[in-house]
Amino acid sequence: MTVEDLSPWITVPAALLLVAGALLTLVGSLGLLRLPSFYTRMHGPTMGSTLGTACTLAASMLVASGLAGRPVIHEVLISLLLALTSPMTSVVLMQAARHRARPE
Secondary structure, eight states: OOGGGOOHHHHHHHHHHHHHHHHHHHHHHHHHHHOSSHHHHHHHHHHHHHHHHHHHHHHHHHHHHHHHTSOOOHHHHHHHHHHHHHHHHHHHHHHHHHHHHSOO
16 A cells, blocks of 8 residues: 555544644744743743654554554654653753752
8 A cells, every 4th residue: 555545534634633743843942932931941842842743653653554554553652752751851951950050
């Protein structure tokens, strides 16, 4: 099966998920530019990248499952690793910023 043979029941939701993922990532990136302090700037990209990547991975699962003719769940591993590492990275960055702002 090729991409041209995919059903509209797969391509339309996949396209909507890709657009939603791109918009969420864009909003998170704009939050990085617009928000006033470091701590508030950390929230936008973290949430935007996590939700945007989740939408993109869901679209990838739909298309891969449609092409293979069976459920493909390899992207679940990627989303689990992202869900574990993204918040941990944000916490470490915020702790480092709090440590630097602390008076000696």
